[in-house]
Amino acid sequence: MHVLITMQFDGTNYHGFQVQKNAHTVCEELQNALERLYGVRPPVKGCSRTDAGVHAEGYCVSYRQPKPIAPQKLPLAINRFLPDDIRVFAAREVEEEFHARYSSVSKEYIYRIRNSRVADVFRGRYEWRVSAPLDTDAMRRAAALACGTHDFRAFMSSGSDIEDTVRTVHFFRVERSGDEIVCHICADGYLYNMVRILVGTLVEAGAHRMEPEEMAQVIASRDRSRAGDTAPAQGLCLYRVRYSFT
Amino acid sequence: MHVLITMQFDGTNYHGFQVQKNAHTVCEELQNALERLYGVRPPVKGCSRTDAGVHAEGYCVSYRQPKPIAPQKLPLAINRFLPDDIRVFAAREVEEEFHARYSSVSKEYIYRIRNSRVADVFRGRYEWRVSAPLDTDAMRRAAALACGTHDFRAFMSSGSDIEDTVRTVHFFRVERSGDEIVCHICADGYLYNMVRILVGTLVEAGAHRMEPEEMAQVIASRDRSRAGDTAPAQGLCLYRVRYSFT
Structure with missing residues (x-):
């Protein structure tokens, strides 16, 4: 099942969303959490590159679940493994071809x-x-x-x-x-x-x-x-x- | 000249306002700043005891200035020496008998x-x-x-x-x-x-x-x-x- 999750993060302590060598990123923390939840590390698609220090009220990420967890249970399940400055607050099922970045209509x-x-x-x-x-x-x-x-x-x-x-x-x-x-x-x-x-x-x-x-x-x-x-x-x-x- | 200053502080990293032994307090930081500004460390009167971790949008402190600085110049002058989680945003002259705590009419x-x-x-x-x-x-x-x-x-x-x-x-x-x-x-x-x-x-x-x-x-x-x-x-x-x- 493909899902879209929406999260808030305080970007102060991160070098943006996207994984980079030798830099602490939001994506890395999210993938660590997903790995602890699913037992394997799924690839994820972020809705945008964000610069170091930029914050998010509604950052979107899509990925294919390695094993099915009901979307309504996902926020609490993932949050257990996330640091305090990142929080998932919504999740929903999406089509297989959905991509958090390329499927977006607009960004605010x-x-x-x-x-x-x-x-x-x-x-x-x-x-x-x-x-x-x-x-x-x-x-x-x-x-x-x-x-x-x-x-x-x-x-x-x-x-x-x-x-x-x-x-x-x-x-x-x-x-x-x-x-x-x-x-x-x-x-x-x-x-x-x-x-x-x-x-x-x-x-x-x-x-x-x-x-x-x-x-x-x-x-x-x-x-x-x-x-x-x-x-x-x-x-x-x-x-x-x-x-x-x- | 006696003055009343009003400040904001994020109490997360402090053991409240009042000076205590072996604890980092807002009052200690304020007195350090005043000492750097005036060259001597003036006694200060806070408007209330606050517990560790409590925040303030409008904490009031009164003190006698060791040397006169115009009240409208005080916020910027003191802020230069304060950490980022404490900020003075207002100052005014008060009567000698004024006390930030005992002269208060109400607190919100x-x-x-x-x-x-x-x-x-x-x-x-x-x-x-x-x-x-x-x-x-x-x-x-x-x-x-x-x-x-x-x-x-x-x-x-x-x-x-x-x-x-x-x-x-x-x-x-x-x-x-x-x-x-x-x-x-x-x-x-x-x-x-x-x-x-x-x-x-x-x-x-x-x-x-x-x-x-x-x-x-x-x-x-x-x-x-x-x-x-x-x-x-x-x-x-x-x-x-x-x-x-x-």
Whole structure:
């Protein structure tokens, strides 16, 4: 039986999801847990690569069960063997051809900014603290220009050899509550570091270091040096992955 | 100049606020920071004793400044020398006779419960996870009976030699949002472990292991063994201290 599990993880202590040599990853911990549960180590398919330090509220993984366990029993069964900073909270059966990454319809990320001269001790590991007062209206105007289908090459970190850099952003919202600013983006896919560079560019607009309307020219330039800095990993959280059935 | 500073701390790694021998405390870290700032180590007055592992959103401390620094500059000046899990976010001048503890009018605590079979990886350090489904309406009915002026001796851990066990609870609210339950209490003062034992008793009512209306008899009994267990420290957070001027 093929299953899709959904998990939360605090990425602070991990080098992202994907297994790497000489680095502690979420996938490695998950496979260790699955090996203890099933007696064999099943290959797993993650919904995305995530950078070191990035968090997840709804990371999805699919795999073929080496022996059948009812999906409703899986979260507690797997959690017994996982460290406290990773938790499976949902599981369901999926078709054999399902792939957590390639079957996804869209992915949502949340990026959290603390716009304050003082860090929040409870939220500090999950936010980018920006001292300069940010104009959220300017951030919203810049974000609106990123919505739709564009070539996002200007928002891709070097080191990626991807050819097709066109993506569709379904929405890109900026909400403020006190000194917390939450940027919520949904797209059909993302280039390497795309969300973090987009957020870095919104902060330029919010700090009045660029005009929000310049966002259109930055996109059109396809030039990484025209966009803002890459926002720190710790503010980023993979919020939700949508499939045809969710 | 006497000042009152307000701070946030994550209590996970501390044995409470108050200085103790052979234990790492918030007060010790604060005094270390003040010593580095002023060159001398000023005595400080905390607003309450807090247990090991308890957190604070608005812990108040008063002290006489060894040399005058403008209150609006104090948060950043002190934070430079504090560890990441303690942050001063406000400061103001107060009268010489002011005492963070004895001048307080009321104190509010928040107690967070995660009513789920699965822990939340981001909130786990700040919540008590309770698997049994909790009836928040029953919890509210029990909480309502604790409001007002009562002898709360049944809600005091042994080891306290306090004589006057009468306190006034101004409000005791129970709010649910998804699987998070937040208990918010405001009183003129608290006995040792009072909030944690009150919450432990609400959970008895919420899990239908006692009738909510029994709360009245538990209070009247003045008998610790009639009340619920002491809820774990990590769910508790000192939320706000009120003074005549706030």
